[in-house]
Amino acid sequence: MSRDLLVARDIRVAFGGGRRLFAGPAPRVDALKGVSIRIARRETVGVVGESGSGKTTLGRVLLRLVEPDAGSVEFDGQDITRLSQAAMRPLRRRMQPIFQDPLACLNPRRTILSIATEPMLFHRVAASRAEADAKARAIFDRFSLPAACLGRYPHELSGGQRQRVGIARAALLQPDFLLADEIVSGLDVSTQAQALNLIAGLTRDLGLSMAFISHDLSVIRAICDRVYVLRLGEIVEEGPCDAVFAAPAHDYTRALIDSIPLPTVTPDWLRRTSAAEVTA
Amino acid sequence: MSKPVLAVHGLSAVSARDRAPILHDVKLIVNRGETRGLMGESGAGKSMIGKAILGVLPRPVRVTAGQIRFEGQDLLTMPGPSLRRLVGERIALIPQDPMTALNPGRRIEGQLTDGLRLWRGLDRNAARKIALKLMEEVHIRDPERVLASYPHELSGGMRQRVLIAAAFALEPKLIVADEPTTALDVTVQKQILRLVRAMQRAHGTAVLFITHDLGVIAQICDDVTLLFDGRVVEEGPTAEMFERPRHAYTQALLDACPRYDRPRAALRAVPAEVIARLRAEAASAP
Numbered sequence: 001m002s003r004d005l006l007v008a009r010d011i012r013v014a015f016g017g018g019r020r021l022f023a024g025p026a027p028r029v030d031a032l033k034g035v036s037i038r039i040a041r042r043e044t045v046g047v048v049g050e051s052g053s054g055k056t057t058l059g060r061v062l063l064r065l066v067e068p069d070a071g072s073v074e075f076d077g078q079d080i081t082r083l084s085q086a087a088m089r090p091l092r093r094r095m096q097p098i099f100q101d102p103l104a105c106l107n108p109r110r111t112i113l114s115i116a117t118e119p120m121l122f123h124r125v126a127a128s129r130a131e132a133d134a135k136a137r138a139i140f141d142r143f144s145l146p147a148a149c150l151g152r153y154p155h156e157l158s159g160g161q162r163q164r165v166g167i168a169r170a171a172l173l174q175p176d177f178l179l180a181d182e183i184v185s186g187l188d189v190s191t192q193a194q195a196l197n198l199i200a201g202l203t204r205d206l207g208l209s210m211a212f213i214s215h216d217l218s219v220i221r222a223i224c225d226r227v228y229v230l231r232l233g234e235i236v237e238e239g240p241c242d243a244v245f246a247a248p249a250h251d252y253t254r255a256l257i258d259s260i261p262l263p264t265v266t267p268d269w270l271r272r273t274s275a276a277e278v279t280a
Numbered sequence: 281m282s283k284p285v286l287a288v289h290g291l292s293a294v295s296a297r298d299r300a301p302i303l304h305d306v307k308l309i310v311n312r313g314e315t316r317g318l319m320g321e322s323g324a325g326k327s328m329i330g331k332a333i334l335g336v337l338p339r340p341v342r343v344t345a346g347q348i349r350f351e352g353q354d355l356l357t358m359p360g361p362s363l364r365r366l367v368g369e370r371i372a373l374i375p376q377d378p379m380t381a382l383n384p385g386r387r388i389e390g391q392l393t394d395g396l397r398l399w400r401g402l403d404r405n406a407a408r409k410i411a412l413k414l415m416e417e418v419h420i421r422d423p424e425r426v427l428a429s430y431p432h433e434l435s436g437g438m439r440q441r442v443l444i445a446a447a448f449a450l451e452p453k454l455i456v457a458d459e460p461t462t463a464l465d466v467t468v469q470k471q472i473l474r475l476v477r478a479m480q481r482a483h484g485t486a487v488l489f490i491t492h493d494l495g496v497i498a499q500i501c502d503d504v505t506l507l508f509d510g511r512v513v514e515e516g517p518t519a520e521m522f523e524r525p526r527h528a529y530t531q532a533l534l535d536a537c538p539r540y541d542r543p544r545a546a547l548r549a550v551p552a553e554v555i556a557r558l559r560a561e562a563a564s565a566p
Contacts, residue, residue, distance in 0.1 A: 050467065051465055159322070188322055189533055189536045189550075190549055190550035191321075192536070193536040193537075193538070193547035193548065193549040196538065196547055197547055217540045218539050218540045220540075221538065221544065222538035245541070256466060256467065257540060259466040259469065259470040260466055260540055261469075261493070261499040262495050262498065263497075263498050263534055263539070264498055265498045265499070265522055265523070266498070269499045270470075270474050270477055270499055270500065271474075
């Protein structure tokens with residue numbers, strides 16, 4: 001068994017270029033220009049970048065929600081780049097996404113109980129409805145979600161509760177890999193801390209690997225072992241968080257770090273312009 | 281010390297539907313030329329205060345007590361036409377979402393010069409001259425092109441620069457900035473914060489800066505007011521409050537912030553006792 005659970009090699013994705021009805025060809029945008037990343041078993045890897053860096057596209061390629069133009073994705077030793085949808089299905093359970101906006105990814109017409117239990121029955125993680133219910137109740141308890149939530153609809157929950165439902169739904173399928181795309185961006189500081197602690201505890205206890213996509217380096221530092229810094233479709237820096245944050249090698253990483261306002265009054269922070277910021 | 285630009289006293293508001301309290305006995309002072317941070321988590325009422333100042337509270341919200349004094353005049357009892365003139369001319373807003381704040385069907389020039397033409401009675405050419413100067417102040421490199429553009433042709437950071445220019449166009453005494461950088465990338469956010477600070481210093485404007493981001497407050501605000509459930513929990517000079525918070529809730533919020541300068545460690549979510557204490561304080565208050 002190899003050390004790495006997920007390996008993506010030289011991923012290239014371009015959008016556009018197709019024909020449009022009344023205009024000429026749509027402009028081509030290179031979203032990813034040859035990106036390689038690897039995620040070890042039990043490792044949480046951060047992918048940080050600003051808007052347009054390609055971080056969300058990269059996450060989607062890892063789950064094969066976007067087909068790359070070139071490159072390969074290997075999951076648990078198996079090349080999944082060319083697998084048919086039918087062949088992907090058993091793997092889908094093992095690679096679960098958690099998205100930024102839980103209101104958009106939870107079916108508004110289903111109760112929370114059904115959202116949490118149906119996938120377990122589909123993927124045969126639970127043998128019966130009763131077993132699925134019991135599992136859902138157990139994890140809701142662990143996530144401090146009141147049992148009354150189970151009978152409600154997504155719009156009836158608070159943002160923090162919805163995000164915890166999104167995490168619970170993914171965790172219930174006993175995945176090996178989680179893709180978390182900006183999952184705490186819309187949350188308040190206190191709910192954000194709670195969600196981050198939950199997911200950190202979950203990956204530790206269940207031995208999960210995770211790709212944690214975020215624009216926020218402070219959040220990345222709080223949860224990730226290693227980090228990839230993505231800029232305009234290319235990885236400009238990678239390494240263990242401790243090393244990258246202590247001594248960023250690339251100007252762009254430096255600029256990103258210098259741009260984060262810390263909750264400590266720093267009189268010259270606003271005036272400080274790093275050379276990196278100018279080039280960034 | 282001179283009189284404050286804005287003095288909110290005992291402001292209380294309820295929801296007209298179910299009488300649920302929205303603001304309770306809020307006191308808030310913004311002094312001339314200072315930046316006052318207004319922070320709190322979602323639902324704390326920070327945007328409601330901003331809306332009350334601008335006279336644009338949503339219909340179901342009713343003010344039940346208090347005053348909002350701007351340069352001594354109470355905005356709450358001011359007749360509509362005078363209030364509308366004051367807000368726009370002397371009080372300006374920098375909104376959160378530059379896409380929804382700008383009219384998608386009009387070019388930037390018209391939107392930027394509306395106030396100048398309406399309140400200052402300037403003709404098109406005179407207003408245009410001021411607009412070009414403002415574009416320069418907010419570091420827009422090709423002002424001619426931007427003035428001729430529609431909002432969708434500009435990036436988010438560029439649109440926010442345009443709105444900052446628009447806010448300062450009439451030299452207001454007070455600017456309400458409601459989460460003006462929340463939608464932006466961090467590198468752009470820093471540029472915009474720097475710009476707001478520079479403009480505020482150059483024009484001597486007072487700014488009420490509404491945000492949930494403690495980092496932004498720490499770097500840009502002179503003083504800060506923290507809200508919870510429509511009540512002021514703590515207020516004071518930013519440096520003092522961030523270094524020696526008096527209230528457990530302030531400390532808990534600071535502890536809950538992830539920081540890139542601290543190695544990986546469990547974050548402390550706001551403890552339930554702290555929230556219970558806040559609710560108890562609210563219940564025992566008159």
